[in-house]
Amino acid sequence: MKLGTEDHMSGTTTGTKTGVARTHSRARKVWLVIGANVAVVAVAAVTTFAIFKHSVDSYVDPWIQKVADAGYEQKTAQVNDVNLSYVEGPDNGPPLVLLHAQLMDWFDYSRVMPDLAHDYHVFVVDYQGHGATTYPDDYPMTANQIGADLGAFMDREIGEPAFVSGNSSDGLLTTWLAANRPDIVRAAVLEDPPLFASEYPEIKNTVAIKAFKSSYDVASSETGNEDFLVYWLDYNSAFFDKNVFPGSATVIKYFTTSYREANPGEPVELNFIPDETIRLLMRGLEEYDPRFGAAFYDGSWNEGFDHAEALQKITAPTLLIHANFSTTDDGLLNGAMDQDEADQAMSLLSDGTYKRVDSEHVVHLDQPTEYVSILNDFFLDGSK
Incomplete structure (x- = not known):
C-alpha cells in the first residue's frame, strides 16, 4: 500500500x-x-x-516653378534708403502693381501670377517689413513713409500710371497711393482693406489686436527675438488649434526646425498644412519685421494718414472688394471691415465700385480664379 x-x-x-x-x-x-x-x-x-x-x-511648392515658367524674375531696386525686393513679369500689357497682405511676402500672389502675366506687366513688391526688402534699423513704419517710398519705386521702375491692387494692410497702402500719388495710379483695387477698423483706438475692437500685440511685445523687448516665427506660433497657438488641428502649433514648430535644417536659407514650406493661406503665412513670418505690426498696435502706423480724408481725395476708379466677416461672442470684429465700415468707405469714394465676395480675407489665395476675373473685369473693360 x-x-x-x-x-x-x-x-x-x-x-x-x-x-x-x-x-x-x-x-x-x-x-x-x-x-x-x-x-x-x-x-x-x-x-x-x-x-x-x-x-x-523635401517639399518644394510647385507654384515656384509655375511662376518661373510664366516669365517672372526676382529683382531689387534701391529707392531712397530702401532696397526693395520685387518680382517682375513679362511685359504683356499695362503695368499692374500687386501689394501683398501683412505677415506674408510676394509669393502669396503665386496662385494668380501666371494668369495675370497674360494681360499685364506685373510687379509684385515685398514692401517694408516683409520679404527680402531691407532698410535702416530706424526706418519709420508708417503709411506715409512706406507709401512715399513705394511711389518713388513706381516712378523709377515703371515710369507710367499703373493699376494697383493691395490686400489687407496693403489695401491701405493702395489707398494712400491713390490719394497722394494720383499721377501714378491709373485705377485701384482695395482687396478687403481694414479701413477705419485698423485706426486707433478702433483697432482694439478687432481679433487682429492679439497678433499686433505679439509684434509689439517683441519689438519693444530689450532682448528682442531672433526667431519671430517660433514666437508667433507659441503666442497664437489657439489660432492654429482652431484652423489646423488641436495641438498643431507644437507639431508645426517641430517640422519648422526640421525643414530649416534640411533646407538652410530657404523659406519654410510645410506641405501638411491644408490651408494655403496659413501655409504661406509660415513663409512670410520667416522674414517679417515685428516693428510693422507693433506700429498698428500703438497707432503710429496711421499717424498722419486719416482713412476718411484719403478716400475723399481719390479720383481714380476704385474697386472695393469686401470679404467675409463676423463678430465674436465678446464683440470683436473678425475680419477687415464690417458692413457699416464698407458702406462708409463707399460713400467717400467719388468713383467707387463695391464687390462683396464669399471668401476669406486673402481673396487671391482663397478664390484665385474669381480674383483674376474681378481684376480683369475692372481693369480691362476699356473704361480705365
Missing part, C-alpha cells in the same frame, strides 16, 4: 509539473507573438514617420 500510495503521489506531482511547463511554454509563445507584433508596429511607425518627415523636408 505504501508503494501504491507513493506511485500515485509521484504521478500527480509529475503531471502537475508537466502542466505548468506547458502553460509557461504557451505563455512564452503568446508573449513572443505579442512582442513580435509590437516590434512590427514600432518599425512600421518609425518607417512611416521617416517617410512623412522626408516628404515634409
Whole structure:
C-alpha cells in the first residue's frame, strides 16, 4: 500500500509539473507573438514617420516653378534708403502693381501670377517689413513713409500710371497711393482693406489686436527675438488649434526646425498644412519685421494718414472688394471691415465700385480664379 500510495503521489506531482511547463511554454509563445507584433508596429511607425518627415523636408511648392515658367524674375531696386525686393513679369500689357497682405511676402500672389502675366506687366513688391526688402534699423513704419517710398519705386521702375491692387494692410497702402500719388495710379483695387477698423483706438475692437500685440511685445523687448516665427506660433497657438488641428502649433514648430535644417536659407514650406493661406503665412513670418505690426498696435502706423480724408481725395476708379466677416461672442470684429465700415468707405469714394465676395480675407489665395476675373473685369473693360 505504501508503494501504491507513493506511485500515485509521484504521478500527480509529475503531471502537475508537466502542466505548468506547458502553460509557461504557451505563455512564452503568446508573449513572443505579442512582442513580435509590437516590434512590427514600432518599425512600421518609425518607417512611416521617416517617410512623412522626408516628404515634409523635401517639399518644394510647385507654384515656384509655375511662376518661373510664366516669365517672372526676382529683382531689387534701391529707392531712397530702401532696397526693395520685387518680382517682375513679362511685359504683356499695362503695368499692374500687386501689394501683398501683412505677415506674408510676394509669393502669396503665386496662385494668380501666371494668369495675370497674360494681360499685364506685373510687379509684385515685398514692401517694408516683409520679404527680402531691407532698410535702416530706424526706418519709420508708417503709411506715409512706406507709401512715399513705394511711389518713388513706381516712378523709377515703371515710369507710367499703373493699376494697383493691395490686400489687407496693403489695401491701405493702395489707398494712400491713390490719394497722394494720383499721377501714378491709373485705377485701384482695395482687396478687403481694414479701413477705419485698423485706426486707433478702433483697432482694439478687432481679433487682429492679439497678433499686433505679439509684434509689439517683441519689438519693444530689450532682448528682442531672433526667431519671430517660433514666437508667433507659441503666442497664437489657439489660432492654429482652431484652423489646423488641436495641438498643431507644437507639431508645426517641430517640422519648422526640421525643414530649416534640411533646407538652410530657404523659406519654410510645410506641405501638411491644408490651408494655403496659413501655409504661406509660415513663409512670410520667416522674414517679417515685428516693428510693422507693433506700429498698428500703438497707432503710429496711421499717424498722419486719416482713412476718411484719403478716400475723399481719390479720383481714380476704385474697386472695393469686401470679404467675409463676423463678430465674436465678446464683440470683436473678425475680419477687415464690417458692413457699416464698407458702406462708409463707399460713400467717400467719388468713383467707387463695391464687390462683396464669399471668401476669406486673402481673396487671391482663397478664390484665385474669381480674383483674376474681378481684376480683369475692372481693369480691362476699356473704361480705365
